[in-house]
Amino acid sequence: MLLRGDTEMKQRSVAQKRGILVFIVLYLAYTSVYIARLNLSMASPELVKEGMINTRQIGYLGAVFSIVYAAGRLFNGTVSDRVPPFVMICSGLVLVGSANLAFSVLPVFPAMMVFWAINAFAQSMLWSSVLCASVQVFGEQRAPKMTSYMVTSVAFGNIAGILLGAFLINRFGVRYAFVIPGLIPLVLAVAVFAAIRRIGKPVRQAKTEGGQTGAWRVGGLWITLAMAFMHGLIKENITVWMTVYFVDTYQIDLSKTSGFILFIPLVGLLGRLAYPPIYRLCKSNEHAVSLWGFLLCVIGAAVLISGQAGAVVALVALSLIYAAVSLVNTSLLSIYPLQFAPAGKVATVSGMMDFATYSGGGTGSFLYGLLIDGFGYGSMFFSWGMVSAVCVILAIVLKKTAVANRNA
Helix, strand or coil, X not given: CHHHHHHHHHHHHHHHHHHHHHHHHHHHHHHHHHHHHHHHHHXXXXXXXXXXXXXXXXXXXXXXXXXXXXXXXXXXXXXXCCCCHHHHHHHHHHHHHHHHHHHCCCCCHHHHHHHHHHHXXXXXXXXXXXXXXXXXXXXXXXXXXXXXXXXXXXXXXHHHHHHHHXXXXXXXXXXXXXXXXXHHHHHHHHHHHHHHCCCCCCCCCCCCCCCCCHHHHCCCHHHHHHHHHHHHHHHHHHHHHHHHHHHHHHCCCHHHHHHHHCHHHHHHHHHHHCHHHHHHHCCCCHHHHHHHHHHHHHHHHHHHHCCCCCHHHHHHHHHHHHHHHHHHHHHHHHHHHHHHHHHCCHHHHHHHHHHHHHHHHHHHHHXXXXXXXXXXXXXXXXXXXXXXXXXXHHXXXXXXXXXXXXXX
């Protein structure tokens, strides 16, 4: 009996160590793709200054990234339910690195568009497989908790992207803002392969009498998709426009901008780290968390709409919006899809959520480039307030639906 107990303890210890290793490697991998995304935001003012692109073209690049990423998430989400996670994650990391290295030569604008589109599609290959790997390594009960921590890699990636991008641009020149972020994913692709190559493809449970697994019939999917689209209008465009906004509006020197706007992702990180306790306070109802998040977005947008706020007040308001929308993002893209695990559809639903989010982001990037040129940044903030108000109503409906499903 003692021997069996010792063996079981050793097995649990090995499993725990393996779980920690997998978490760290996947965390770093997903952090790296945000570094290889935010670098464009950091480089944009310098690229505009050197006459390589203009404000509208920044919007076009943001739109192309969001649209291609959205389509890629829909496609790759379905594929990720059918192949081992390492296949998608490693392939995506290699393509992300290659696209950034190609972008670093700063070719003519149409070529920039192509390389940034490749970067977007490559990044769309990762998250669904990260969720699938988490479910298999940590189990369905622990996966929501571990995923809520995993998603903080987004905020860490934003912070690292700002710091690294500013350092590289100021020290070595704008090209290096794409060279180094291109090399990092290539190295991490090797680490991911070593850590998770033995994890198989997701397993689908047996069907119910109705011919489908029960979780696939969870209500509110289409309303959730609509809310994901509208939150994407805000989330993706904060990082696209924040640097240019402060340079244009407050004439902050580029060398000082990185330290100034770093406050935004830092507060966003706090929002993501606060998700687990807030989730518990909301009785494990992710839609209740979203409801409070959108209410905060309404408040932050109301402060920014007039355009009369000083730089510090604007920074606090944008940070509040980013933290709030980070809570919403965790609910919609990380926690909500996990309930579809019995149907073997975690990756598929995750892809659908991201498709809706980045469709919203792409739509916003395209429109905001035009609106800002014609009416200023206040028009963008006004739209954020309006869609947040609509999402408050949708979140109330989804919250009640979730409670009714649990009580049924």
